[in-house]
Amino acid sequence: MKRSGLLKKDKGLQLALLAFRDHKDNYPENDYLVNDFGGNFTDDVDVVLSNLKALDTGEGGDGPEASTAALDKALKLKWRDDKDCTKVAILITDAPPHGIGEKKDWYENGDPDGKIP
Numbered sequence: 001m002k003r004s005g006l007l008k009k010d011k012g013l014q015l016a017l018l019a020f021r022d023h024k025d026n027y028p029e030n031d032y033l034v035n036d037f038g039g040n041f042t043d044d045v046d047v048v049l050s051n052l053k054a055l056d057t058g059e060g061g062d063g064p065e066a067s068t069a070a071l072d073k074a075l076k077l078k079w080r081d082d083k084d085c086t087k088v089a090i091l092i093t094d095a096p097p098h099g100i101g102e103k104k105d106w107y108e109n110g111d112p113d114g115k116i117p
């Protein structure tokens with residue numbers, strides 16, 4: 001559809017990719033808890049695909065993940081303020097958030113930053 005002209009620049013589809021890990025994952029200091037790839041929406045599908053292909057999922061220590069941190073970051077992105085615009089967030093994860101009763105949860109009382117799932 002992008003190439004058909006149905007999705008016009010600045011008025012059509014806008015995408016943002018966020019990647020997240022967990023609070024206690026062993027990742028290098030220069031790495032991330034939530035990576036927003038610049039924090040901007042784009043109409044360039046190829047940029048999003050390139051960022052997606054570069055992701056390394058790794059492995060964490062407990063089951064739950066920092067999905068509340070990712071959703072909080074998503075809400076803070078600069079969304080287009082357009083009454084005719086449909087806003088959609090898709091969360092893809094392999095584990096629930098902290099604090100909802102999952103076994104072996106390092107943060108049984110919820111997100112260590114106080115974010116509510």
